Amino acid sequence: MGKRQSRPWIVSDELWSLIEPLLPEAGPKLVEGRPRVPDRQALCGILFVLHTGIQWEYLPQELGFGSGMTCWRRLAAWNEAGVWDQLHAVLLKQLRSKNKLDWSRAVIDSSHVRAARPGPKNGPSPVDRARPGSKHHVITDAQGIPLAVSLTGGHRNDVTQLLPLIDKSPPVAGLVGRPRRRPNALLADRGYDHDKYRRLLRARGIRPEIAQRGQPHGSGLGIFRWVVARTISWLHGSRRLRIRWERRDDIHEAFLGLATCLITHRHVRRLR
Incomplete structure (x- = not known):
């Protein structure tokens, strides 16, 4: 699969271009006056938890991820919206278009x-x-x-x-x-x-x-x-x-679905 990047929680521009159109519209802010953490930063926080196994409450906010609760809520909402299933289908389609399945x-x-x-x-x-x-x-x-x-x-x-x-x-x-x-x-x-x-x-x-x-x-x-x-x-x-x-x-299934997409995406990257 090739050498893995040293910071696998960083979302590349190419991967983000696939994920962003699939995300549901943001709901109303829960705390007035506090700016909403951008989705891409929240996704980096989710990936940090996935790859390191750290507990949500210990997610290092100095890295710009937002709080652990913010990232948890985004993961739950995106999983409920079927984001990982949709992303997986998109990635498999790219592989099949190149006869790689x-x-x-x-x-x-x-x-x-x-x-x-x-x-x-x-x-x-x-x-x-x-x-x-x-x-x-x-x-x-x-x-x-x-x-x-x-x-x-x-x-x-x-x-x-x-x-x-x-x-x-x-x-x-x-x-x-x-x-x-x-x-x-x-x-x-x-x-x-x-x-x-x-x-x-x-x-x-x-x-x-x-x-x-x-x-x-x-x-x-x-x-x-x-x-x-x-x-x-x-x-x-x-x-x-x-x-x-x-x-x-559903939260564990969300991590499982996201990890499945990351593995499939590594196969897609080999096409380039």
């Missing part, structure tokens, strides 16, 4: 994260002594470019998110003809081994390539499935996503 197969997997406090979409994790946790579910194209992500409780079976993630993948335009959202095949590990879902995938025109329980290791799918593990690693390169600090699930 590989639809030959999609790959799906999940990862547990510990939850620091109780809240929606967390539950006893079977891999962490039943401590509270959540799961990040990810589906990518054959190269590891994220197509969709979701958040569930840590106790949810991986296969429950198989069809929702496929259906959540946006239709991607960018070439002549109809937008595309379905891969030719779907690769998954043994956690997705259910005949019911194989049938449902075939009904959608997707060929299931899912490792089977009870069979010896060495199916050969690992040489293709590693890309989704790499993408999950990129997501968790953002420290705020390594532990779920947020009680509200």
Whole structure:
């Protein structure tokens, strides 16, 4: 993916030109007489929290971000307006217009994260002594470019998110003809081994390539499935996503959606 910038919370002019048109109009000021923090500065504050994992109340205002509460409110409002979903669709369209999305197969997997406090979409994790946790579910194209992500409780079976993630993948335009959202095949590990879902995938025109329980290791799918593990690693390169600090699930999902856009944007930058 190339060398990451030393201050990844700085929003480039190119990225801002994509985000700014998607932002909802500003509502009335909550405190009269105090100037509104510009959206771009607030976004830098949000990215600072995402990348460093710092708590909102400790956000350094001397860097011009505004208060932690201001940035929190903007993140919540922008997520409610669907900004990150729209931005992700724009970025995927740019990739498809250059034939840089590989639809030959999609790959799906999940990862547990510990939850620091109780809240929606967390539950006893079977891999962490039943401590509270959540799961990040990810589906990518054959190269590891994220197509969709979701958040569930840590106790949810991986296969429950198989069809929702496929259906959540946006239709991607960018070439002549109809937008595309379905891969030719779907690769998954043994956690997705259910005949019911194989049938449902075939009904959608997707060929299931899912490792089977009870069979010896060495199916050969690992040489293709590693890309989704790499993408999950990129997501968790953002420290705020390594532990779920947020009680509200929509705020954690907002961070997850924003990080997904940043990964996709890095792929777009490689086109230049």
